Structures are given as structure tokens and as C-alpha cells.
Ligand SMILES: Nc1nc2c(ncn2[C@@H]2O[C@H](COP(=O)(O)OP(=O)(O)OP(=O)(O)O)[C@@H](O)[C@H]2O)c(=O)[nH]1
């Protein structure tokens with residue numbers, strides 16, 4: 001029996017459901033998800049292991065027009081994924097009209113010999129009769145090997161997608177140990193879960209001005225307790241005030257939801273100490289970005 005393996009990129013505009021799909025395929029939450037665009041900032045690997053195959057999925061930041069240093073680096077890392085993988089899946093969502101935001105992606109894919117699949121996500125939301133003309137439109141725009149309607153949230157079409165991908169794997173090694181599901185460190189996963197809660201609790205542009213670092217993790221196995229100390233970095237003093245909130249209400253709310261999620265993920269009690277710190281205009285400063293993990 002030949003062993004089959006490959007890297008598979010999930011790429012597309014912001015907010016179409018790329019991270020939701022990664023989580024759905026892996027059957028657990030590896031990537032954070034939010035109703036707002038530009039949630040994912042780093043590439044995240046999810047490794048699907050079978051007896052005779054290994055598929056390494058790469059979730060990427062959404063591709064969009066952008067100016068700040070942070071967003072430029074996000075988009076660059078997503079586009080670079082196209083060169084590093086064996087199979088490309090491009091995701092769009094049903095309720096978008098023209099899908100012009102695909103142009104930079106399709107331009108980057110021109111001339112590639114890699115199998116490219118188009119995923120139309122969120123079919124649970126849209127009228128099904130719109131699917132057929134959409135599929136045809138995409139096939140005219142780019143020689144996709146397949147156009148697959150899915151619902152990453154509900155799971156519809158996802159099994160079929162995995163089968164389609166499996167049939168395109170080539171003989172290759174197991175890139176990662178069989179019991180490995182992601183390349184993320186514990187600290188990164190913790191900082192992402194905290195960041196996810198920020199997207200839910202804070203309005204408008206505020207989440208985009210924040211970054212999270214984990215300063216310390218102490219595990220007391222006897223007590224089943226994980227003590228985490230983490231920092232939220234914001235760009236201005238006034239943002240710091242909003243993140244803390246009246247009498248510390250906001251930071252407590254973020255901490256509480258993060259702690260509940262962390263307890264679910266790690267299966268132990270969590271003590272979470274959160275601090276807010278100003279790192280002036282960090283998202284425009286590549287050196288500060290590097291310090292914060294971007
Ligand atoms: N109805 C519906 N909602 C979905 C589906 N897939 C994802 N969503 C929702 O769409 C929103 C964005 O999902 P994400 O997975 O964060 O999207 P993303 O493409 O990773 O976004 P970025 O990381 O910002 O590029 C979330 O609110 C999801 O719950 C789907 O199949 N159906």
C-alpha cells in the first residue's frame with residue numbers, strides 16, 4: 001500500500017469561513033473564528049491523519065486590499081501559501097455578488113499545475129437555485145478541477161470535499177507524527193483564544209488594534225490547574241481604557257469567556273491573568289509586529 005500525503009491551502013477573501021472549515025475537517029477547534037473579517041492573522045496547520053494518508057491543511061489570513069504593515073504581512077503570507085502547497089482550495093461564500101476579490105488570488109494561480117478546487121461556502125444561507133449559475137461562472141473564470149458547494153458550519157458537502165482531496169494526493173511521506181494535529185504551540189493557541197474573545201466583546205475597529213502574547217504558563221498537574229498570564233497589546237492609551245472598561249468590566253468579561261473556552265480545550269481548570277498594555281501603533285511598525293508574533 002502506498003502512503004499518500006500532501007499540503008492543502010485554504011485560501012480566499014476574509015470572513016468566508018476558511019477557519020470554520022479547518023475546524024470542521026479536523027473535528028476540533030484549532031483556528032479561531034469570528035463574525036468579523038480579518039480574524040486569522042497567521043497560517044495555521046491542521047493535520048488529518050489516516051492509516052494510509054496524511055493531509056496537512058493550511059488555514060490562511062483572508063486576502064484583501066490593504067495598507068497597514070500588519071495586513072500586508074497577513075496577505076503576503078496567505079499568497080505565499082500558494083507556492084508551498086500541493087493542492088489549492090479557493091473559498092468564496094454564497095452571498096457575495098461579484099467575487100472581484102478573487103482576482104489577486106486567481107492571478108497568482110495562473111499557470112499553476114497544481115490541482116485547484118473552488119469551494120462555495122455557506123450554502124445553508126443562500127437559495128440553492130443560485131448555485132448552478134455560480135458554479136458555471138467560476139468555471140468560466142478559471143480552470144478549477146472541481147467546484148464544490150459546502151457548508152463548513154453545518155458540515156454539508158465536507159465529507160465529499162475530503163474525498164475529492166484524498167483522490168488528488170500523491171505518494172509521499174508522513175510529514176508529521178501520527179498523533180500530531182497542529183503545528184501551533186500551546187502558547188499560540190491560548191493567545192488566539194483570547195484574541196477570539198476580543199472580537200466578540202469589542203466593537204468596530206478595536207479588535208484590529210489588539211494583539212495578545214502569553215507571558216507565562218504554569219501547569220499544576222496535581223491540582224489540574226493551568227495558570228496563564230497574558231497581555232493584550234493595544235495601540236493607544238484611550239484604547240487601553242476601553243479594553244479595561246468601567247471598573248475593569250470589559251477585561252473581566254473577555255477573561256471569563258477566554259477562560260471557559262480554555263478549560264474546554266485543555267480539559268483542566270484555568271486561572272487567567274490578563275493585563276492590557278500600550279504598544280504604540282504596533283500594527284504599523286514591523287519590529288513591534290515581530291515582537292507580537294506577526
Ligand atoms: N451560515 C454559515 N456561516 C458560516 C459558515 N462557515 C463559516 N460561517 C461563519 O462565517 C464567519 C466567518 O468565519 P471564519 O471561519 O472566521 O472565516 P475566515 O474565512 O476564516 O475569516 P478570516 O480569518 O477573517 O479570513 C463566522 O461567523 C462563521 O460562523 C457556513 O457554512 N454557514
Ligand SMILES: [Mg+2]
Pocket residue numbers: 018019020031032033039040059060061062
Ligand atoms: Mg480565519
